[in-house]
Amino acid sequence: MDTFTVEAVVLRTDDFGDANRVVTLFTREFGKLEANAYGCRRSRSPLCGALQMFNHITATLVHGTKVDTIREADIINFYDALTADLERLGYASLLFEIVNRMTLPRQSELETFELLTNALPALSRRNPQIAALIGACQFMETSGVQLNFSRCVHCGAELVGDAAISLIDGGAVCLDCVDAAQDCRPYPEGLRRTFETMLSFDWRDDTKLMFNSRQVNAAENFFLDYVRSIIGTNLKSIEFLQAIQMR
Template sequence: MAQYTTEALIIGIKNWGEADKIITLLSPERGRIKAAAFGCRRPKSALAGSLQMFNQVEVQVREGDRLDTIRSCSLLRAYRIMSTDFAAMAYGSFVAETASRLAIENFPQQDMYSRLQEIFEAFGRRNPRVAALAAAYQLLEYSGMQMSYQYCAECNRELEGDGGFAFDLGGALCRDCAGSRRRELGEYGVLAYSGEVREFILQLLELDWHSKPSFTVSGRTLVAAEALLLGYLRHIFEKPLKSLEFIRQIG
C-alpha cells in the first residue's frame, strides 16, 4: 500500500474498538482525511500524545482499501485554550465539525486549512460564541455551498432594508420576493432577514483574525444571525451538528 506524509489539523476524533480511534484530519493538499490510529488509546502508545483534538500535526499515513491508517504522528502545535476552557472547547468543536462536514476528501483545501489555523489561534483572544459564528460563515465561503447575502436569490436585485432568506435557494430575498414566497408557502417558507442582520453577517465575513473586532452587536441581531446559519447548515447537512448539544450543556 502507498504511504504519504502531510501536515494537518485534527478536526474530529471517535473512539473505535477497545484501544483505537478514528481521526478526522484537514490537510491542505488532501482535504478531509479519515484514518484509523490503532492502539492510540493505550498509555504507552507513541501516537497518544499528539493525536488530540485541535492539534496541528504532521502525519504519515498508509492508504488502505477501506480506511487509511496513521503510521506516525508528530505534534507541530497545540491550541491549548480549546483543551482547558470549556466554552472555547465547545465552540471550537462546533467550528471543527462544520469544517469536517464542509471539507472534501482527496481535494486540496489550502484556503480552508489556512483560515482554520487563524481561527484556532484567535479563540483564546475572542468571545468564543462570536468567534464560532464568524468562523462558520467564513468556512462556508470555501465550500462551494456559500450563501448569497446582498442580492436577491430570485430577481438578483441588490437588497435594501429588510427582506427574507430562503434556505433552499441558499440566499436572501428582497422584500417583494419574500412577500410572494410567504403567500405561496406560508410563513415557514422564508426566514426574516433584517438589514441589521445582513450588515452583521458582512462584518463577520470580513473579520480579521489577527486584530480585535471594531464592531458591536445587539443580542437580538446575534441570535438572528445564529438562527440563519444553523438553519442553513441543517438544510445542507440534513441533520443538526452533534457539537450543538455540547454548547447547550455549558449554557
C-alpha cells in the same frame, strides 16, 4: 513501505478497540483523510499527545489497502484553552463538525485547511461564538452552498435597509420580491451587516471583535437553521452547547 507525510488539523477522533483511534485529519495536501492510529490511547504511545482533536500536526502515514495508518505524528500547535473551557470547546466543535459533515474525503481544499488553522487560535483566545460563526460563514462561502446575504436572489438588487430572507430560495429577498418568494422570514439590516462583516473578516486583524451580541445570537440561530436544513439532522455540538448554556 509506501509512506507519505501531511500537515493537518485533527478534525475528529473516534475510539475503537482497546487503545486505537480512527482519526479524521483535514490535511493541507489532500483535504479530509481518515486514518487508523493503533495503540495511540496508551499514554506510552508516541502518538498519544499529538492525535488529539484540534491539534495542528504533521503526520506520516502508511498507505493501506482499505485505510491508511498513522505511523508518526508531531505537534505544530496545540490549543489547551479549547479543552479547558466548555464554551470554547462547544464552539470549536461546532465549526469542526460543520466542516466534517460538509466535506468529502480526499478533495483538496486548501482554503478550508487555512481557515481551520486561522480559526483555531481565534477560538482559543477570542470570543469563541463569534470566531466559530465567522469560520462557519467563510467555510460555507468557499464550499459554494452559501446563501446570498447581500443581494436579492430574485431581482439581483443590492439590499438597502431591512429585507426578507428565504432558506428555500437561497438567500436575501428585497421587499419588492417578497410575494414571489417562498417561506420568507425577516432579515433586518443589522443581521445583514453582521453577516457581511463576518464574510469579509480578515483573521490577521487583531483588533477587538466589535459585534452586537443580540445580532450575533440572531446570526447564530439563523445560520444553524440553515446548516440543519442542508445536513438534515441536528449537530451534536449544538446539543452540547445547549446543555452547557442551561446549567
